[in-house]
Amino acid sequence: MFICICNALSDSELKDAIAQGHGSVDDVYRACGAERQCGCCAENIAEMMREHRDDNWAIPDGEGRVVAA
Known part of the structure; x- marks a missing residue:
């Protein structure tokens, strides 16, 4: 899907x-x-960018849960 029409940049x-x-x-x-x-x-x-950052800051805590770093 195109996000930027002017530059034809896809998601x-x-x-x-x-x-x-x-x-x-x-x-x-x-x-x-x-x-x-x-x-x-x-x-x-x-x-x-925020979603990518948030996804990469979540790490497993060893108990099967995910915590924010």
């Missing part, structure tokens, strides 16, 4: 760039070989 392409550890929305654009155009997708990309 999978953006997720790959986010997984590389880019720290800002503009860094993610650059990693995809693009730059911010209208900015309508910037909040969606920021949300994808």
Whole structure:
């Protein structure tokens, strides 16, 4: 699914760039070989970054539960 229409960036392409550890929305654009155009997708990309960060901060506690690091 396209998240950024201006740059034709798909959710999978953006997720790959986010997984590389880019720290800002503009860094993610650059990693995809693009730059911010209208900015309508910037909040969606920021949300994808938050979700990725949250998913990677949860670690098992040894009891089968997941705790935030």
